[in-house]
Amino acid sequence: MPKESRKGFSRRSFLQTTAAAVGATAVGGLMPASFAIGGSSKVRIGILLPYSGTYAMLGNSITDAFKLRVQMGDGTIAGREVEYIPIDSEMSVPKAPQNTKKLVDKEKVDFLVGPVHSGIAAVMAKLVGPREGPIMIVPNAGSNAVTGPLCADNIFRTSFSNWQPAFPGGKVMADDGHKTAITIAWKYAAGMQMMDAGKSAFEQNGGKVIKDIQVPFPNVEFQANLSEIAALKPDAVFAFFSGGGAVKFVKDYAAAGLKDKIPLYGPGFLTEGVSKAQGAAAEGIRTTLHYSGDLENSANQAFRRAYDKAYGKMPNVFSVQGYDAAALIINAMTQVGGDSGATGDLINAMSGAKFPDSPRGAWHMSAAHNPVQNIYLREVRGGKQKLLGIAAKDLEDPAKGCKMA
Numbered sequence: 001m002p003k004e005s006r007k008g009f010s011r012r013s014f015l016q017t018t019a020a021a022v023g024a025t026a027v028g029g030l031m032p033a034s035f036a037i038g039g040s041s042k043v044r045i046g047i048l049l050p051y052s053g054t055y056a057m058l059g060n061s062i063t064d065a066f067k068l069r070v071q072m073g074d075g076t077i078a079g080r081e082v083e084y085i086p087i088d089s090e091m092s093v094p095k096a097p098q099n100t101k102k103l104v105d106k107e108k109v110d111f112l113v114g115p116v117h118s119g120i121a122a123v124m125a126k127l128v129g130p131r132e133g134p135i136m137i138v139p140n141a142g143s144n145a146v147t148g149p150l151c152a153d154n155i156f157r158t159s160f161s162n163w164q165p166a167f168p169g170g171k172v173m174a175d176d177g178h179k180t181a182i183t184i185a186w187k188y189a190a191g192m193q194m195m196d197a198g199k200s201a202f203e204q205n206g207g208k209v210i211k212d213i214q215v216p217f218p219n220v221e222f223q224a225n226l227s228e229i230a231a232l233k234p235d236a237v238f239a240f241f242s243g244g245g246a247v248k249f250v251k252d253y254a255a256a257g258l259k260d261k262i263p264l265y266g267p268g269f270l271t272e273g274v275s276k277a278q279g280a281a282a283e284g285i286r287t288t289l290h291y292s293g294d295l296e297n298s299a300n301q302a303f304r305r306a307y308d309k310a311y312g313k314m315p316n317v318f319s320v321q322g323y324d325a326a327a328l329i330i331n332a333m334t335q336v337g338g339d340s341g342a343t344g345d346l347i348n349a350m351s352g353a354k355f356p357d358s359p360r361g362a363w364h365m366s367a368a369h370n371p372v373q374n375i376y377l378r379e380v381r382g383g384k385q386k387l388l389g390i391a392a393k394d395l396e397d398p399a400k401g402c403k404m405a
């Protein structure tokens, strides 16, 4: 069936015609393995995540926690053994089509887990959704489009939209009494969408952004940008960097003498999983995110103990997203008796998914297949995140352009 005609399918007509769709898909290009292999073989989990470069820590955290969640059950997915087929995305958008096709067409995975990078997410979503490929679970990439114009029956996210952690952050910055700000981020979808969201909340609450600085991804040469910030003297700076780049930015910011003069804010990725490496430079940085390590719910305590025992380190938000991606698959597969070919029923189970016991606190899947979740305000103290409160309760992404929502 040509892609154009599939794009017109409504969710309802798909669910009514699952059998027909299965037949049609089997002769198409991207064929889910489950239709070809049947229910008794191993469940094949294709993973497209970064294992090198500035986001390597994110990819490893997601993968480790996904596997931990499977092990914390009986080591199977609904009674079936699990086979992981990981590919290093290298954060390369040009390589994303071939990497995706390799997992779907050649490896014939039952579920596709990835990516971290918003640009890659949009490429993957166009290839596999709606129903062109297997069910895809996004365990990080926040691309607003993936649960907006590109939303699809078979695409689910267990992380966040870029708007979600950023919008409350802009309000926090205004509430802290700042009147002017500079935004600074890597120049690609994630950075631009987070800066737009933070800026609009800041300005809606009486602030004014005097300059948006865009840094080519994944560059970490910040000296010229820091000189410009020092010269323009805003009240505050709102930043998106993550992984290795966040370590370098926060350290350079302090080394340039800006830390005690112009406070840094941002979506929590700025200090998440990296605050130890940032050391004193991170102390006092306030961020907003859908997780804080010190959340007191019992699921978080159990998760942190198990992760520490398995890997000898503490988890972070990326781990939580990977853990919940595995939980989403396990719960849905259990509901369909382990039949990974029951696509319509799996989609139904995932669409209504509720996570009362996630380490991040309770969340549920929105109609656009994105988490409805709390966004927490945290501050780095003694190298750890200190929870200061809830910046936005049960926040739902506006899902602009999503026809399912």
Ligand code: PHB
Pocket: 116, 117, 118, 119, 140, 141, 142, 143, 190, 241, 242, 243, 269
């Ligand atoms: C993204 O590209 O969507 C992205 C990457 C790293 C983050 C958050 C979002 O920490």
